[in-house]
Amino acid sequence: MRTLNPRLPVGLTRLVWPLATLGLLAMFGAASATAQDHAGQYEQANIEFGARLYGANCVRCHGEGGAEVPGIDLSTGSYARAESDPELMQLIRTGIPGTAMPPNDFSASELTGIVSYLRTMRDFDLSAVTLGDAARGQTLFSGKGACASCHRVRGQGPRTAPDLTAIGATRTAANLKNAMLDPTGSMIAVNRPVRAVLGDGTVINGRRLNEDTYTIQLIDENERLRSFDKADLRELAAVTTSPMPPATDALNEQEIGDVLAYLLTLKGMD
Numbered sequence: 001m002r003t004l005n006p007r008l009p010v011g012l013t014r015l016v017w018p019l020a021t022l023g024l025l026a027m028f029g030a031a032s033a034t035a036q037d038h039a040g041q042y043e044q045a046n047i048e049f050g051a052r053l054y055g056a057n058c059v060r061c062h063g064e065g066g067a068e069v070p071g072i073d074l075s076t077g078s079y080a081r082a083e084s085d086p087e088l089m090q091l092i093r094t095g096i097p098g099t100a101m102p103p104n105d106f107s108a109s110e111l112t113g114i115v116s117y118l119r120t121m122r123d124f125d126l127s128a129v130t131l132g133d134a135a136r137g138q139t140l141f142s143g144k145g146a147c148a149s150c151h152r153v154r155g156q157g158p159r160t161a162p163d164l165t166a167i168g169a170t171r172t173a174a175n176l177k178n179a180m181l182d183p184t185g186s187m188i189a190v191n192r193p194v195r196a197v198l199g200d201g202t203v204i205n206g207r208r209l210n211e212d213t214y215t216i217q218l219i220d221e222n223e224r225l226r227s228f229d230k231a232d233l234r235e236l237a238a239v240t241t242s243p244m245p246p247a248t249d250a251l252n253e254q255e256i257g258d259v260l261a262y263l264l265t266l267k268g269m270d
């Protein structure tokens with residue numbers, strides 16, 4: 001009996017694309033409002049991340065309050081040169097040629113953060129920022145939080161859970177916070193663990209690496225690569241509860257903020 005959800009992406013290349021699309025949709029979906037929309041639309045974790053990026057990249061010209069460049073008040077939340085959020089992201093990415101406004105090499109999650117902050121900065125109190133310290137977060141990730149006992153980062157750690165090396169570039173701050181607080185509720189389809197039952201009754205729990213119509217490749221709990229003909233399996237199912245414990249089991253609120261800040265620094269191998 002095969003119960004695998006047929007809508008799950010198959011094939012490694014086909015696995016990457018839906019994931020990228022999903023991420024982008026989630027980002028633009030979360031920040032696709034125009035200036036007329038209100039603050040409630042932007043997620044707190046994204047606003048906090050954006051506030052931090054604003055402090056590091058924009059304050060020196062635009063000032064804390066956003067009104068230091070003559071004729072421009074960023075805190076109004078609406079801009080002469082960019083109406084929609086995608087337009088505003090584009091402007092921040094390319095800068096304004098011929099003016100002092102520089103281009104910026106931000107990832108999609110960083111752009112979501114900055115736009116979320118700009119749109120709400122009038123109402124947002126910088127002193128309320130709770131995003132923590134990335135260096136402390138890194139220590140907690142491999143120590144008290146035990147994240148490194150399941151997750152791999154930059155070639156270190158097991159392959160039984162998703163590799164987080166570039167997670168800060170592909171997920172927004174709000175996505176990551178949800179993933180930590182509510183692993184099952186925020187689990188995306190490609191990350192669902194699978195359970196396979198062989199002809200002799202042996203049960204294999206693992207993480208799907210690749211799949212086509214006739215075969216499936218898994219990493220099992222002992223980190224071994226396993227490949228099966230689906231016809232030989234008695235059962236194949238995607239599991240809907242996450243094996244990941246909620247971060248609140250091991251960490252307090254401030255520590256979760258620290259780990260979140262660390263995850264946001266993970267943008268790939270470089």
Ligand code: HEC
Nearest residue numbers: 057058061069072079080081082092096099100101102104
């Ligand atoms: C080196 C100085 C400088 C830095 C750094 C800078 N800006 Fe600007 N920015 C400007 C100037 C000057 C303008 C106005 C350009 C013009 O219209 O002549 C501007 C314009 C803008 C506008 C257009 C406003 C409108 O009404 O159309 C936005 C939005 C903006 N900046 C956002 C940002 C953000 C976000 C950052 C940080 C990631 C940033 N800027 C960093 C100098 C800067």
Ligand code: HEC
Nearest residue numbers: 145146147150161162179183184187188191242243244247
């Ligand atoms: C017992 C193993 C285990 C531990 C411990 C664990 N995770 Fe996970 N994590 C997983 C698995 C399996 C998934 C994939 C299923 C899911 O999304 O819940 C996952 C998913 C995630 C995701 C979502 C990845 C994505 O592609 O969106 C993030 C972020 C994450 N974990 C971060 C953490 C952090 C931070 C910690 C430590 C506080 C941690 N995990 C601890 C097993 C674990």
